[in-house]
Amino acid sequence: MTDSSTPCWKKPPESAALAGVWRGRWPHLLLACLLWFVACLPGEVRAQSGASITQMQVERTPEGMLLSAALAFELPEHVEDALLKGITMHFVLQAQVLRERWYWSDLEMAHSARYLRLSYQPLTRRWRLHTSSTPFTGSGLGLALSQTYDDLAEAINAMQRIARWKIADAGQVPEDMPVTVQMRFGLDMSQLPRPLQIGAFGRSGWNLQMTQSLRLAGGGAP
Structure with a gap:
């Protein structure tokens, strides 16, 4: 009798899967944070843009x-x-x-x-x-x-x-x-x-x- 084995796919660790998700999404999250920061600037800061x-x-x-x-x-x-x-x-x-x-x-x-x-x-x-x-x-x-x-x-x-x-x-x-x-x-x-x-x-x-x-x-x- 001859023994045989078939390679099986191993599920990546959960931490690796999450890292892949973050790598794909972090640019969008960074942009969202920047937009939020600008929106929350004090009124004095935004008012200066009215100079013309x-x-x-x-x-x-x-x-x-x-x-x-x-x-x-x-x-x-x-x-x-x-x-x-x-x-x-x-x-x-x-x-x-x-x-x-x-x-x-x-x-x-x-x-x-x-x-x-x-x-x-x-x-x-x-x-x-x-x-x-x-x-x-x-x-x-x-x-x-x-x-x-x-x-x-x-x-x-x-x-x-x-x-x-x-x-x-x-x-x-x-x-x-x-x-x-x-x-x-x-x-x-x-x-x-x-x-x-x-x-x-x-x-x-x-x-x-x-x-x-x-x-x-x-x-x-x-």
Whole structure:
């Protein structure tokens, strides 16, 4: 007589089966957790997403391209608190004129920047806003224009209005060339004192950034 045996399938251990289920489902569970986290963020965090550029207009004139715009935003809580404690805040307004290229990234035809420095003077209880076309340095304010305001609302209102800002010289961008003007405004975190830079990283109470683009056909028509 000859003995024979047939290999039999063994049921994997229950722990191995569960591990297989988790491996297949964990990406979906992670996504669900992230969505729940965003939904549960405090109202102050979500409210900052309402900051926007509400109006934007570009004129092509004999002297160059002029940009006018209106911004809508409130200072984040931590930014206003720091100002009241005597810490100066810096903001940057930037504009790029881009020509679209199908074979490569967009070509920058012109770039302009405006730098704003907002501070509170506790002794006089007044607000001072400096505006410059060059970055502020530790050695001084350079050729910055200065304006004083009685309250923060007036200073913010001045920051929110951009009137006929020259963003490109005449001839720098051909008049018949279709271009896109991209505008950005936000808090310059790199100008914060070092301890605040570390503490503010990734915290919504310091977040203030907005971007808007405007497409111009040849001749300047949007």
